[in-house]
Amino acid sequence: MAEQRNGPRAERAHRAREFDAFVAGAAGRLLHTATLLTAETRTRNPHAQALLTAALAHTYAVWQRLRDEDPYDLTRRELAARFARTAWRHHGGRGGVLSALHPQERLVVVLRLYEGVAEEQVAALLGLPETRVRAVHARAVATLRATRGPAGKPAGRTAA
Numbered sequence: 001m002a003e004q005r006n007g008p009r010a011e012r013a014h015r016a017r018e019f020d021a022f023v024a025g026a027a028g029r030l031l032h033t034a035t036l037l038t039a040e041t042r043t044r045n046p047h048a049q050a051l052l053t054a055a056l057a058h059t060y061a062v063w064q065r066l067r068d069e070d071p072y073d074l075t076r077r078e079l080a081a082r083f084a085r086t087a088w089r090h091h092g093g094r095g096g097v098l099s100a101l102h103p104q105e106r107l108v109v110v111l112r113l114y115e116g117v118a119e120e121q122v123a124a125l126l127g128l129p130e131t132r133v134r135a136v137h138a139r140a141v142a143t144l145r146a147t148r149g150p151a152g153k154p155a156g157r158t159a160a
Contacts, residue, residue, distance in 0.1 A: 019063050023056060026072050030055070030079060036110045037083045037103075039096035051086075055079040076115060080125055083107060100147045105140035112137055 034048035034055075035041075055078040059071055066074070087103035098106045107126070111117040112133075119137075123130045 015063060019060055022059075022071050026075065027052070027056070030072075030075060033076065033110060033115060034079055034083070035096065036098055036114060037079070037106055039099035039101070039106060041095045044095075051079060051082055054082055076111075076117075077125060080107060080111060084126060098144075100143055101140050105136055105143065108133055108136045109140045109144075 031045070031048060031052050032042075034052045035045045038045065038047040038051065040046075040048050055075050058078045059075045062074070063071070083103070084107060087107070098109065101109065104126075108122060111122045111125070112119065117125075119130055119133055122128075123133045126133065128136075
């Protein structure tokens with residue numbers, strides 16, 4: 001009888017260790033992704049931390065049912081979906097490098113350029129046609145180029 005009780009307990013402990021290892025390996029990049037989305041700075045990113053915590057909580061909740069699905073991809077999709085649902089909270093920039101962009105533009109740019117997600121996948125995730133994703137991406141990149149001066153410096157600043 002003790003073996004039967006230890007079996008499920010041991011399995012839960014093993015899966016918990018797997019999740020801990022996943023978080024240890026992926027949390028840094030996912031936090032950076034969340035920070036870019038919320039347009040916060042690396043040193044001050046409470047909204048990004050809350051967004052990531054919620055996405056990781058969702059991943060943990062379904063961890064037992066994951067089989068062949070990539071947990072990083074699952075967490076990134078959850079992060080993007082949560083950001084999209086709460087984007088109105090992140091409209092104004094907070095000093096981050098993408099603060100000049102509208103939240104939807106940030107989401108597309110981060111998924112396409114930073115995370116390397118295919119255009120078709122971004123369109124499916126956001127429920128938009130691919131042509132709309134392409135247009136949002138082009139507008140966001142143009143905005144970023146316009147806000148940057150020569151040598152990648154913010155426009156309006158001169159070299160000291």
